[in-house]
Amino acid sequence: MRAVIAEDSVLLRVGLVKVLEMGGFQVVAEVGDAEALLAAVEEHQPELALVDVRMPPTFTDEGVRAAAVIRRGRPRTAVVLLSQYVEERYAADLLATNTSGVGYLLKQRVADVQDFAAAVRRVAEGGTALDPQVVAQLLLRRGDPLAALTPREREVLALMAEGRSNAGIAEALTVSESAVAKHINNIFAKLDLPVADADHRRVLAVLRFLGASRG
Amino acid sequence: MTIPPRLGRLARRARRDTGFLATGVPVHLALVPVWSWAAATTARTGNWALTLPVSVALVLSGVPVLTVVQRYRHRALLGVDIRRSAPVPRRWSPTTALRWLSSPRAWRQVGYHLLLGPLVALSELSVLVAAAVGLAGATGYGWVWALPAGVRRDWFGWATLMPCYTVLGLSLLSLLPWLAGVVARAESRSAAALLGPSRADRLQERVAYLAGSRTDLIEAVDAERRRIERDLHDGTQQRLISLAVNLGLAMATRPDLPGEAREALAEAHLEAKAAIAELGDLVRGLHPAVLEDRGLDAALSGLAARVPLPVRLRVELPERAAPAVESVAYFVISEALANVTKHAGASRVEVTVRRVGTVLRVNVTDDGLGGADPSGGTGLSGLAKRVGSVDGVFRLSSPVGGPTTVTVELPCAR
Numbered sequence: 001m002r003a004v005i006a007e008d009s010v011l012l013r014v015g016l017v018k019v020l021e022m023g024g025f026q027v028v029a030e031v032g033d034a035e036a037l038l039a040a041v042e043e044h045q046p047e048l049a050l051v052d053v054r055m056p057p058t059f060t061d062e063g064v065r066a067a068a069v070i071r072r073g074r075p076r077t078a079v080v081l082l083s084q085y086v087e088e089r090y091a092a093d094l095l096a097t098n099t100s101g102v103g104y105l106l107k108q109r110v111a112d113v114q115d116f117a118a119a120v121r122r123v124a125e126g127g128t129a130l131d132p133q134v135v136a137q138l139l140l141r142r143g144d145p146l147a148a149l150t151p152r153e154r155e156v157l158a159l160m161a162e163g164r165s166n167a168g169i170a171e172a173l174t175v176s177e178s179a180v181a182k183h184i185n186n187i188f189a190k191l192d193l194p195v196a197d198a199d200h201r202r203v204l205a206v207l208r209f210l211g212a213s214r215g
Numbered sequence: 216m217t218i219p220p221r222l223g224r225l226a227r228r229a230r231r232d233t234g235f236l237a238t239g240v241p242v243h244l245a246l247v248p249v250w251s252w253a254a255a256t257t258a259r260t261g262n263w264a265l266t267l268p269v270s271v272a273l274v275l276s277g278v279p280v281l282t283v284v285q286r287y288r289h290r291a292l293l294g295v296d297i298r299r300s301a302p303v304p305r306r307w308s309p310t311t312a313l314r315w316l317s318s319p320r321a322w323r324q325v326g327y328h329l330l331l332g333p334l335v336a337l338s339e340l341s342v343l344v345a346a347a348v349g350l351a352g353a354t355g356y357g358w359v360w361a362l363p364a365g366v367r368r369d370w371f372g373w374a375t376l377m378p379c380y381t382v383l384g385l386s387l388l389s390l391l392p393w394l395a396g397v398v399a400r401a402e403s404r405s406a407a408a409l410l411g412p413s414r415a416d417r418l419q420e421r422v423a424y425l426a427g428s429r430t431d432l433i434e435a436v437d438a439e440r441r442r443i444e445r446d447l448h449d450g451t452q453q454r455l456i457s458l459a460v461n462l463g464l465a466m467a468t469r470p471d472l473p474g475e476a477r478e479a480l481a482e483a484h485l486e487a488k489a490a491i492a493e494l495g496d497l498v499r500g501l502h503p504a505v506l507e508d509r510g511l512d513a514a515l516s517g518l519a520a521r522v523p524l525p526v527r528l529r530v531e532l533p534e535r536a537a538p539a540v541e542s543v544a545y546f547v548i549s550e551a552l553a554n555v556t557k558h559a560g561a562s563r564v565e566v567t568v569r570r571v572g573t574v575l576r577v578n579v580t581d582d583g584l585g586g587a588d589p590s591g592g593t594g595l596s597g598l599a600k601r602v603g604s605v606d607g608v609f610r611l612s613s614p615v616g617g618p619t620t621v622t623v624e625l626p627c628a629r
Contacts, residue, residue: 009449009453011453011457012456012460015460016460022468054504059504084448084456085503087505087509087513088516088517089513089516090505108459108492113463113464136520137517140526141528143525143526143527
């Protein structure tokens with residue numbers, strides 16, 4: 001798979017290239033701002049764009065806006081946003097365009113090389129990867145309806161919102177996949193969510209419930 | 216023969232002061248014809264209805280002109296600057312005239328020119344008369360010798376009188392610099408008091424100036440925090456992340472390393488990640504970029520999600536407040552939550568932010584032990600100061616046994 005990296009810190013760019021190559025990606029372009037990113041995506045039509053949120057000239061949310069442009073114009077290019085801090089508003093902007101093939105992770109997650117590479121792969125294949133900290137913020141915003149859930153169910157909901165599959169959730173909580181499926185059914189019943197089979201549809205339902213996506 | 220410099224200075228000053236006083240007489244007496252005409256005509260005809268409005272109108276229109284003349288006279292002849300008590304309107308219109316008439320400074324000026332002016336003129340005249348008499352006396356011999364010889368012969372006793380006149384004249388002249396100085400100073404002081412800004416005006420000016428400079432200071436501090444945040448974000452934080460990434464890469468690409476080396480790598484990796492998290496919390500506390508970009512509500516989710524206990528967050532803001540207010544509100548909530556985490560022993564926190572009229576009201580309530588003391592150095596006194604810097608109100612209710620509520624009200628102009 002081919003990837004484009006947009007990151008204004010040259011130092012970090014070197015590390016990102018190495019990590020992506022370890023994950024089996026071929027980095028076809030490295031750029032330092034949003035404008036160059038859009039041009040590079042246009043030129044190379046990669047499967048993945050790894051994008052820093054704060055870039056020149058204003059250092060606020062360039063990456064988020066560029067990601068929205070890419071997801072609208074080239075749905076086949078998955079986007080993973082990286083940032084020193086994750087903000088639920090930016091997550092909502094990103095997920096508003098499309099919940100599949102998007103990720104939003106803290107930069108420090110790159111240091112856990114294997115996990116990060118796996119998350120990026122998941123997104124490139126059409127999945128979702130949200131940082132636990134984004135999910136925590138989203139859950140906080142929906143404090144009241146979540147009161148009905150047991151602590152274990154809240155954990156499962158959070159992992160689901162991150163974009164993990166049932167197998168991934170089972171692994172994280174060291175329980176069986178059937179136990180996870182049971183928890184998920186309970187959660188959907190308690191929160192009055194439409195029942196869905198596919199992993200992705202379930203993530204979508206959860207994110208929509210958390211107010212992170214309107215799409 | 217050279218004149219000693221001190222004497223020269225004294226003479227120059229006396230000349231200056233006397234000149235100043237001499238020019239004052241006509242200006243100070245300018246309104247006398249008006250009211251004496253009014254008094255005389257009224258006495259003659261008994262017709263108040265005509266003389267009163269005419270004289271009042273003349274006085275009121277003359278006063279601003281006289282004030283300008285007095286300012287100019289003080290500046291040109293004494294080098295004394297009588298400050299204006301208020302900025303001059305660019306164009307006179309009925310509204311500005313009415314505003315001027317209803318202001319206390321107009322009546323201070325009328326009082327000065329109408330009542331004090333003649334008195335000042337009298338004292339000025341007496342100094343001038345003393346100067347003339349002194350001059351005449353001191354030069355008495357000259358006058359006598361200018362007379363025809365016959366007159367001197369028939370004037371019995373002039374030879375005795377003349378030295379007395381001369382001595383009297385010289386002593387008057389020697390007193391003149393002091394006398395003229397005293398009167399000129401008294402005049403310029405009374406003019407400054409009545410034509411210049413009053414104490415209230417000066418205080419008002421000072422308050423306006425201080426409020427402005429305080430606002431500038433707060434903005435400067437905020438800008439500085441933003442700059443530090445940017446520098447750390449673009450520098451140190453990226454470096455640390457890069458370090459952690461490289462350590463992670465080393466661990467992933469070299470599984471063949473001996474156990475001890477692997478352990479050391481893993482240790483360093485963990486340390487680097489902990490440092491990133493710690494620095495990240497500190498830097499975000501300085502000034503989160505999202506606060507500028509998306510406002511208070513958006514910035515608070517990141518803050519609340521970091522608190523290690525359940526937080527209920529309710530923000531009801533119809534529109535964004537001024538950046539300074541947002542920044543103080545963010546700081547208050549950030550500090551209050553840090554306090555709850557550290558000291559309160561609470562199991563839950565509730566944060567509400569509401570706009571009530573022209574006030575932004577922030578409430579942070581926890582169900583902890585209570586007994587928080589703002590003087591106890593728990594950052595609460597710093598909070599109160601920061602709130603005070605934007606004229607806000609800080610209240611703390613923390614009975615022993617809880618709950619503790621921090622209430623902050625920040626004025627935001629509509």
